[in-house]
Amino acid sequence: xxxxxxxxxxxxxxxxxxxxxxxxxxxxxxxxxxxxxxxxxxxxxxxxxxxxxxxxxxxxxxxxxxxxxxxxxxxxxxxxxxxxxxxxxxxxxxxxxxxxxxxxxxxxxxxxxxxxxxxxxxxxxxxxxxxxxxxxxxxxxxxxxxxxxxxxxxxxxxxxxxxxxxxxxxxxxxxxxxxxxxxxxxxxxx
Numbered sequence: 001x002x003x004x005x006x007x008x009x010x011x012x013x014x015x016x017x018x019x020x021x022x023x024x025x026x027x028x029x030x031x032x033x034x035x036x037x038x039x040x041x042x043x044x045x046x047x048x049x050x051x052x053x054x055x056x057x058x059x060x061x062x063x064x065x066x067x068x069x070x071x072x073x074x075x076x077x078x079x080x081x082x083x084x085x086x087x088x089x090x091x092x093x094x095x096x097x098x099x100x101x102x103x104x105x106x107x108x109x110x111x112x113x114x115x116x117x118x119x120x121x122x123x124x125x126x127x128x129x130x131x132x133x134x135x136x137x138x139x140x141x142x143x144x145x146x147x148x149x150x151x152x153x154x155x156x157x158x159x160x161x162x163x164x165x166x167x168x169x170x171x172x173x174x175x176x177x178x179x180x181x182x183x184x185x186x187x188x189x190x
């Protein structure tokens with residue numbers, strides 16, 4: 001079996017289980033007979049840029065989605081003549097995620113950030129951080145509850161501002177801690 005076939009099997013496992021397989025599971029799905037063979041396969045796939053290891057030695061995919069062609073621009077205003085021209089390729093996960101080890105996805109519930117283009121059902125890409133710049137969208141614990149809002153400052157004190165006029169800003173009264181900064185949003189249309 002080739003490394004390409006084995007790589008596909010490993011990524012198929014990742015896509016169906018939402019985690020990378022263990023070395024023993026890689027033995028099962030690839031038909032390799034020893035953990036040493038799996039170790040060598042993982043080494044080759046890492047060297048070739050298909051896998052990588054985190055700080056704890058766990059294997060991670062470097063590009064789950066693979067690369068997709070960028071064909072050009074599309075007018076979102078007045079219609080214009082479109083020409084299909086392959087400009088480049090991009091791996092969406094590499095584009096959206098700067099630091100894999102500290103990034104995770106959260107599913108959005110509620111509509112307090114709709115005017116920022118984040119609606120219920122979306123997935124946000126959050127990067128762990130204990131501080132943020134004013135104006136960034138953060139995941140924060142405030143007075144014992146968790147929420148996602150814009151970080152704002154007033155007289156040197158942080159508060160959280162929704163992106164929906166139906167909601168009021170949140171001014172912490174007891175506790176406040178930033179857990180992550182939102183780096184991107186993913187929305188799937190049917």
